[in-house]
Amino acid sequence: MSTVTEQPSEGAAAPPVPAEQPARLAQVARWAERHGVEVARRLADAEEFADEVQQRLRPxxxxxxxxxxxxxxxxxxxxxxxxxxxxxxxxxxxxxxxxxxxxxxxxxxxxxxxxxxxxxxxxxxxxxxxxxxxxxxxxxxxxxxxxxxxxxxxAGERRGRGQAAAAEVPDLYRVVRACPDTLAGARDKALVLTGFHYAARAQDPAGLLAGDVTLTPRGLVISVLTGKTKHTVRDAKVTRQSDPEICPVQAWTAYRARLAAEAAPRWSAPDAPAFVGIDRWGNVTGGMTPDSVTRAVKRISVRAGVPLAWTGHSLRIGLATTARKRGKDAVAIADQGGWARHSRSMNRYFQRVDGWDDNATAGLT
Incomplete structure (x- = not known):
């Protein structure tokens, strides 16, 4: 890394500073004038350390x-x-x-x-x-x-893909019925059904470890790292559903049992990825990434013949819109999905429902 050296008034060399950071260079020169070169050097080292920490912690x-x-x-x-x-x-x-x-x-x-x-x-x-x-x-x-x-x-020009298609309950049945009786099929069921019920973004299941998912008598507690800039962990509670065919709890336990039976023991350890990649021969290839989750969700929906193919955001939108249709409280929906309680994005999802159900043209004739 190239450096620039500032010469303070007493003639001693100031600490080296990255050449691409002139503001930092000026700051170090001021520190040298106030406190001397040695203190300025230590403060400059602390700034570089803070930069490295920030870089490591950046998502x-x-x-x-x-x-x-x-x-x-x-x-x-x-x-x-x-x-x-x-x-x-x-x-x-x-x-x-x-x-x-x-x-x-x-x-x-x-x-x-x-x-x-x-x-x-x-x-x-x-x-x-x-x-x-x-x-x-x-x-x-x-x-x-x-x-x-x-x-x-x-000018009539429209760009971009528009808002993603929302996963809906009938789609969940299509998906689980189209999943093959394989380890990958069990993984796909668990990925979709759990992801729908805690409003997952593509990066959420990719970031989960097996130990982040806890089985309780009433369902699953999924500890999700959330937040785009300031990260916290939310414990999303996923309840057992009355129909076992699309129950996320049963799908999760079946997937984990099959993984334990068919893959090396290390993939069942608490610090192993919760969702793993699986090749065409049934071999585990490692943890899933956000991109692989997005590709999997789209592939799963196409295989099931879902009318509007999903994207990595479809499960998240699906929880918001379905819960809204069922009359769930907006605060409860926000807490489940990790939205701010007055989130504009969540309210846009609600508009998909409200724009039809609470429409000025509904029932006029």
Missing amino acids: ANTADTYAKAWRVWQRFCAAQHFPEREATRGALVAFVLWLLDRGRTDGRGYAPSSASTILAGAVVELRRRGVEVSRDDQAQARATLEAAAVNLLK
Whole structure:
């Protein structure tokens, strides 16, 4: 890693600081003036340690999003012959318009929602590299993006996949009946039925260990790591269902029993992944990742002939919409799925139900 050395007034060498962090360099120089070089060196070491800890604790999916955003920013700068570490107002505005026009690697434009995510990630990465990005400049870029997105709609252009299809109870029956009588089939049943009942995102089952799922007389307690930025653990209670065919508790116990019988003992240990990948010959290949969960959920729905193929978010939306239809309290739904109690995303899921059941046109004739 390249370093830059600041010379304090007394002529002694200040501690080395990463060259890509000019703000940190200035801070260390101030520390040296106030406390001397040796103290400044220790404080600089502590800052670098804190940076390393933050990097290790950053969720993998968040880190991947930021890394992708930075790669897109680099492509934009190369195309425009802009320096990567100059995030001027004009550059940011040009960036969002480029994203919508031709930002993808295939030459097409991103959907506005994707462009918004990329802009946010690029700003994070720019600031991490010591580039000053003012709030006003970022706000103007975002306002430009929103205005351009409205113009796309006015022009009749629709981008993005739209909201994912919701898993519904009839779909659950289709799924379990289409699962083969194999270890992979047992895994698929457990993955879908438990995931539906605690409103799983794709990363949730991928992050579970066997010890995170506790069997109790009334059902399962699933300890789910939740939160996009600030992480906590929620204990989702999954009750036994009256119909054993789609009971998540029975599906989980059957899967774990079959895994213990057909795979090496280490895959049944409490610190082993709760959901494992399985190859075509029935061999366990390791723990599932968020991407493999998403692919599995889609594959399972297609195999079952679900009318609208699922995505990695379908189980989560399905719990919210189904519980709403059954009259469950919004607070109880939020707590089960780990939403904030006034979550806008959860309320959008509710609108799928309320928009039909509480509709001004219903029953007029």
